[in-house]
Amino acid sequence: MICIQNKSDCYGCSACYSICPSRCIIMAKDDEGFLYPIVDQNTCINCKRCEMVCPSLNQFSPTTPLKVYAAKNKDIQIRRESSSGGIFTLLADHIIEKHNGVVFGAGIDSNNMIRHLSVEDKDKIHLLRGSKYAQSDMGDSYQEVKAYLNQGRYVLFTGTPCQVAGLKAFLQRSYKTLLCVDVVCHGSPSCDVLKYYLAGLEKEFGSRATGINFRDKKTGWKDYYFSISFENKKKYLCQKDKSAYMRGFIGNLYLRPSCYNCKVKNLKSGSDITLGDYWGVSSRFPEFDDDTGVSLVIVNTAKGYEYFNKLKDSMDIRESEITHAIKTNPYIARSAGLHRNRDLFFKRYRDESFDTLVDELLKKGNLEKLYLYIREAFLKILVFGWSIVKKLRNQMAK
Ligand SMILES: Cc1cc2nc3c(=O)[nH]c(=O)nc-3n(C[C@H](O)[C@H](O)[C@H](O)COP(=O)(O)OP(=O)(O)OC[C@H]3O[C@@H](n4cnc5c(N)ncnc54)[C@H](O)[C@@H]3O)c2cc1C
Structure with a gap:
């Protein structure tokens, strides 16, 4: 039976709900408004078809x-x-x-x-x-x-x-x-x-x-x-x-x-x-x-x-x-x-x-701003450095 332990493992696609032969799965909203399957364990016949069609498991x-x-x-x-x-x-x-x-x-x-x-x-x-x-x-x-x-x-x-x-x-x-x-x-x-x-x-x-x-x-x-x-x-x-x-x-x-x-x-x-x-x-x-x-x-x-x-x-x-x-x-x-x-x-x-x-x-925190600033400066230096290497290579090839 499908059992969502970790929400990031469920896409809410409803394949499990759609395949269930005993109609014991419903798609219900959580607090964030996203749909997840809920299985009625009393009517589930444990056929495991829901697991077989889950795109996260397969x-x-x-x-x-x-x-x-x-x-x-x-x-x-x-x-x-x-x-x-x-x-x-x-x-x-x-x-x-x-x-x-x-x-x-x-x-x-x-x-x-x-x-x-x-x-x-x-x-x-x-x-x-x-x-x-x-x-x-x-x-x-x-x-x-x-x-x-x-x-x-x-x-x-x-x-x-x-x-x-x-x-x-x-x-x-x-x-x-x-x-x-x-x-x-x-x-x-x-x-x-x-x-x-x-x-x-x-x-x-x-x-x-x-x-x-x-x-x-x-x-x-x-x-x-x-x-x-x-x-x-x-x-x-x-x-x-x-x-x-x-x-x-x-x-x-x-x-x-x-x-x-x-x-x-x-x-x-x-x-x-x-x-x-x-x-x-x-x-x-x-x-x-x-x-x-x-x-x-x-x-x-x-x-x-x-x-x-x-x-x-x-x-x-x-x-x-x-x-x-x-x-x-x-x-x-x-x-x-x-x-x-x-x-x-x-x-x-x-x-x-x-x-x-x-x-x-x-809003970005000060540390995050500093990190982004350094990352951008580093990338610019890399691109600049690479363009010089390319120019030198071309000159040497001539
Ligand atoms: C949630 C979402 C995020 C996207 N993110 C990106 C992205 O990061 N980069 C990128 O290049 N393109 C992204 N796209 C795709 C892009 O916006 C266009 O939908 C796609 O390029 C098709 O454009 P079109 O002009 O051919 O047709 P359009 O007429 O613009 O698109 C209609 C198509 O989109 C589908 N569609 C619309 N809304 C949804 C929805 N909520 N769920 C499922 N299908 C939907 C319709 O079923 C239809 O097939 C995203 C689309 C969605 C729905």
Whole structure:
């Protein structure tokens, strides 16, 4: 029976809940708002299927990418509405249009909770478009995916690496008609953190939040905004570096415990394609970056390559290498570092002003500032030293 001793060993993917034949597992929120399995020991038949499908207990080996691209959806409007280069929408359109398939991904419900949902209609793909920076609740999506696949339907399943790894483990076999796409993942806050943050703003604006855009490209892709629309038609717009929610997220203050030691990232989820932001694009293909968004597309399997090739005409692409992608986007390969004030945040966030708390907890101590200063100076000296060595080597070669 699944038994979580250490919270950092559970991704909350719900594979165990979904496989349980006696329905004795529920996914319940802890104090931090993250979902964990709870087993009813009276009805558990000890079949151990929950352990067999846990992506934390059963890890995939890493894939070596077949191809790596910087890519842009040619439709500039879709690109503007997407977080990166709009490649997700192309894949989703294709599965629905060409295969009469079903697309699973993360959407926002009417209570501003992030949930996985399915879409079979092209006009509804916008519900899944865009990154939502909180962990989505999988609900019964894994069972629904399986049911569609068993009917012979095509399915595109998208999510974080742990959600894809959970689905693959749950299915226990491969399906020709399943395409799995994961996103490069920094880590996920809980929906409760988002809820408390929104509650503060709702009070300030005197109205209910009805729309959240975590990646508003009002002034471009790189310097994006966090925006919220309210029922009373007012709008909150805040640069990502100034928004308390985004600063706490990027500063690793309130991610799920497993995100600090993620064993399924670094191309270990079993996905066919991995999508992210190609943040380093301007150092490699400066002419390609028009600041409307460039996706990083990592093609992991032959199936992924087949789909990518079918969609090539609808994209602008540049071929790259995984080493360059990782150099400029480290969260492809490594987990976020645990913030020293994470526990303090979760002790206090329900009772205090969100912005003031985040400001206080992200403030660096004097020792930390000194360490960062010395580290930066040391790195500069290293880079300078290396450039001199290279120059001397070149001169000697001449
Ligand atoms: C929590 C999170 C952290 C991320 N961290 C990074 C990062 O550090 N570096 C990086 O390069 N990229 C990161 N991304 C991915 C990036 O933001 C884009 O989602 C990705 O590049 C796809 O962009 P797109 O333009 O092709 O499609 P978009 O339309 O922008 O993306 C939609 C896709 O994202 C999925 N999605 C959105 N929110 C969630 C969610 N909460 N949980 C699961 N899936 C979700 C949808 O299911 C859909 O497949 C992160 C995404 C999320 C959700």
